[in-house]
Amino acid sequence: MFPLNQWYVAGFVWELQDKPLARTLLNRPVVMFRTESGEVAALEDRCCHRSVPLSCGSLEDGGIRCGYHGLLYAPSGQCIEIPGQVKIPGKACVKAYKVAVRNEIIWLWLGETADSQPVGQPPEIAAHDNPRYKYKGGVFHYDAPYQLIHDNLLDLSHVGYVHTKTIGGNAKTHMEAPTNVTSDGDNVRVVRWMKASQPPATYSAAWPFKGKIDRWQEIDFHVTHLNIFTGAVDADTESLEDPNRGGFHMRGFHGITPETETTSHYFWTMASSSHPDAPDNLELVYQQTAVTFEEDRVIIEAQYRNMCQFENASMIDIHVDAGANRARRIVAMLSQQAEQAA
Known part of the structure; x- marks a missing residue:
């Protein structure tokens, strides 16, 4: 086990360009991306349909699209589109991690339980500013x-x-x-x-x-x-x-x-x-x-x-x-x- 209920560094904002970024953090496969509005998202790197890594997909205005059958996921982890299918199952979602960006550093909150809430903000690295x-x-x-x-x-x-x-x-x-x-x-x-x-x-x-x-x-x-x-x-x-x-x-x-x-x-x-x-x-x-x-x-x-x-x-x-x-x-x-x- 690792210390949990902590903000861990996951990357830098300049790493997030026009492709998903895959990284394993504390044994958790994570995919990170940035939306057009600048929001940084981090999801478990797995499509809920057939478990293909979402990092093999592509970025769109609404989020990240699986490169296997095209399921589109919002930054919240919820599937918001299935090509050729109108009804989206309520269970069509993946885990979303709590993310904070400070001084150009991307931090992920990794809690002891699924509902663990962040304790405060990530630390300030004042020298960056x-x-x-x-x-x-x-x-x-x-x-x-x-x-x-x-x-x-x-x-x-x-x-x-x-x-x-x-x-x-x-x-x-x-x-x-x-x-x-x-x-x-x-x-x-x-x-x-x-x-x-x-x-x-x-x-x-x-x-x-x-x-x-x-x-x-x-x-x-x-x-x-x-x-x-x-x-x-x-x-x-x-x-x-x-x-x-x-x-x-x-x-x-x-x-x-x-x-x-x-x-x-x-x-x-x-x-x-x-x-x-x-x-x-x-x-x-x-x-x-x-x-x-x-x-x-x-x-x-x-x-x-x-x-x-x-x-x-x-x-x-x-x-x-x-x-x-x-x-x-x-x-x-x-x-x-x-x-x-x-």
């Missing part, structure tokens, strides 16, 4: 369980080893960075500082630092996504405790949604600030971030393959695992609640 930043993002598919991605993002000590050509820097500095881990309800926060360190390649390319930098990593874990605020200022110029500090900012959004127990979707964006006297750095930051996340995907998939090979081998914890272990306890507790409700 902040004029200080420009952002761009994408989607990765992982052949690995989603909690391995949580582990990776909550433990950025790996950056100095895995991402040597982009955001890495000195590996020893990363491993020895002062780290503060706190939790509040279902959320975990990890704050790491690396003062007087050498700027990594991505930082030097994106911002005109004068020499050494004071660098920060602020990771906020939520059950269905993480927000990671990283960046740097010239060493000894500003307090890292100042929420309004300047310098180079990278605000990452990471929507981690299970596809199945062993595969995952990773929806991400990176919003960055540009120096007023330097060229816009959006494309550079985007490209280097994509390279960085691809490096993570390769190593996490290799990790999972090896975990399957050494199925009964024990693993130890070290000091960098505190945040990830707290997150795992939260997910385990919520998953147990979902299983009991089911």
Whole structure:
């Protein structure tokens, strides 16, 4: 079981063009589409007639038409037309998921029961609408369980080893960075500082630092996504405790949604600030971030393959695992609640 009664990331609005978009989310085959009025709909990916995936069909003004016998479904999931047949059976419908769009992110409410109602709105990702930043993002598919991605993002000590050509820097500095881990309800926060360190390649390319930098990593874990605020200022110029500090900012959004127990979707964006006297750095930051996340995907998939090979081998914890272990306890507790409700 997965934690339920949650808003999960299902995609981005820019992915919905003139064709249906099929995705499996928490073992649920879903088809998403956008109507001419801009409404985003998500239905179970199955025609109620002969179970052909609706994602094999086409979009029309009224909704989505099955590509097998032409049944037309409204965004509500109700069949509203059967070619050659006047009467539409009352049971001619499919499940419709509750959808919300915020900051160009598509969220689906996945409840413990069929009548579970959303608790509030999906979270705001404020950097997407902040004029200080420009952002761009994408989607990765992982052949690995989603909690391995949580582990990776909550433990950025790996950056100095895995991402040597982009955001890495000195590996020893990363491993020895002062780290503060706190939790509040279902959320975990990890704050790491690396003062007087050498700027990594991505930082030097994106911002005109004068020499050494004071660098920060602020990771906020939520059950269905993480927000990671990283960046740097010239060493000894500003307090890292100042929420309004300047310098180079990278605000990452990471929507981690299970596809199945062993595969995952990773929806991400990176919003960055540009120096007023330097060229816009959006494309550079985007490209280097994509390279960085691809490096993570390769190593996490290799990790999972090896975990399957050494199925009964024990693993130890070290000091960098505190945040990830707290997150795992939260997910385990919520998953147990979902299983009991089911």
